[in-house]
Amino acid sequence: MPVAAKLQRAKPSTRPRPKTAVSRDKAARTERNCSVARTLDIVSDAWAFLIIREAFFGTQTFEAFRSALGIPRATLTDRLRKLTQLAIFRQVASGSSQRKEYRLTKMGFDLYPSFIALMQFGDRWLAGGKPPPLTLIHTPCGCDSHPRVTCSYCGEAVGARDAKYRDGPGAGRSAAKEGRNTRRASDGSRFLTGRPSSVSRALEIIGDKWSFMVVREGFFGNRRYDKILNELAIAPNILTDRLNRLVASGVFRRRQYQSSPDRHEYLLTDMGLDLYGPFIAMLRWGDRWLAKGKPPLILTHLACGHDFEPSVDCDRCKQPIVAADMRYRLAYDPRSFGALGPRSVD
Numbered sequence: 217m218p219v220a221a222k223l224q225r226a227k228p229s230t231r232p233r234p235k236t237a238v239s240r241d242k243a244a245r246t247e248r249n250c251s252v253a254r255t256l257d258i259v260s261d262a263w264a265f266l267i268i269r270e271a272f273f274g275t276q277t278f279e280a281f282r283s284a285l286g287i288p289r290a291t292l293t294d295r296l297r298k299l300t301q302l303a304i305f306r307q308v309a310s311g312s313s314q315r316k317e318y319r320l321t322k323m324g325f326d327l328y329p330s331f332i333a334l335m336q337f338g339d340r341w342l343a344g345g346k347p348p349p350l351t352l353i354h355t356p357c358g359c360d361s362h363p364r365v366t367c368s369y370c371g372e373a374v375g376a377r378d379a380k381y382r383d384g385p386g387a388g389r390s391a392a393k394e395g396r397n398t399r400r401a402s403d404g405s406r407f408l409t410g411r412p413s414s415v416s417r418a419l420e421i422i423g424d425k426w427s428f429m430v431v432r433e434g435f436f437g438n439r440r441y442d443k444i445l446n447e448l449a450i451a452p453n454i455l456t457d458r459l460n461r462l463v464a465s466g467v468f469r470r471r472q473y474q475s476s477p478d479r480h481e482y483l484l485t486d487m488g489l490d491l492y493g494p495f496i497a498m499l500r501w502g503d504r505w506l507a508k509g510k511p512p513l514i515l516t517h518l519a520c521g522h523d524f525e526p527s528v529d530c531d532r533c534k535q536p537i538v539a540a541d542m543r544y545r546l547a548y549d550p551r552s553f554g555a556l557g558p559r560s561v562d
């Protein structure tokens with residue numbers, strides 16, 4: 217927490233705040249309707265994300281989640297309760313015992329393509345030259361699969377420069393939710409617990425919601441600091457921090473476009489552009505489950521000229537990926553982790 221914020225919280229000011237500051241605060245509490253932001257509200261909590269990932273690996277009970285993740289009991293209870301409220305999990309009683317199990321709902325399972333898209337990104341850019349931690353096997357075709365994000369209309373792969381956007385029926389701005397992690401530091405290391413995972417490595421860079429929103433502005437063609445600041449209604453110090461981190465991690469490069477005063481713009485690198493797959497996979501999930509039938513954004517595939525939904529498909533047989541059809545081959549020794557002690561990530 218920044219020192220200033222800590223002080224402010226510890227000792228509330230009794231002086232009335234100037235009016236301008238109040239109205240600016242009010243303005244900052246709306247944000248563009250965005251299915252990706254809604255999705256990230258759920259998965260950008262590191263523990264929630266890790267719990268969902270374990271569930272994809274077949275974990276179902278409280279104790280099994282606890283031992284796989286080394287997560288404190290109270291934290292696990294809290295996250296399972298929240299994820300059940302959000303209808304990502306449903307609780308079932310197993311057999312005659314009192315023991316509860318947590319099963320992914322249809323909505324929860326449908327997050328799988330987004331995870332796979334993030335994993336592919338992590339494999340391509342963040343594996344440090346080593347083989348990816350997991351090899352995916354698509355059981356319907358029996359092939360080692362490298363899923364890709366494709367156009368639902370023509371079935372061809374879609375990259376950041378292959379689509380255009382227009383406002384959909386759910387476009388507009390809404391009040392930002394209270395209690396959102398807007399001021400949390402973007403230290404992504406909290407994602408790196410438990411299994412080696414390209415998804416964790418990807419979220420280490422962009423799992424902070426503001427980081428991903430800044431990347432989203434890049435996809436919309438907004439390159440300049442003031443423009444991004446305006447679009448996101450974000451505090452300047454947070455925007456500066458996220459841009460610096462995204463430059464350091466190779467997602468953006470900075471280019472000076474004016475001197476005295478010096479001004480820079482932020483261009484997505486090839487690596488940054490490659491985040492487009494995960495971006496639209498999460499967009500699709502948010503549209504499907506959280507937009508109440510009113511997607512804020514409609515995508516058109518430039519190559520075929522049609523509006524499309526993003527689909528995550530097997531690159532070999534071209535069929536959409538679903539969790540139940542995938543098997544894994546581990547490229548690491550599972551005994552070499554799991555001895556991780558509890559590690560607070562809050």
Ligand SMILES: [Zn+2]
Pocket residue numbers: 367368369370371372517519520521522524
């Ligand atoms: Zn198409």
Ligand SMILES: [Zn+2]
Pocket residue numbers: 354356357358359361530531532533534535
């Ligand atoms: Zn296949």
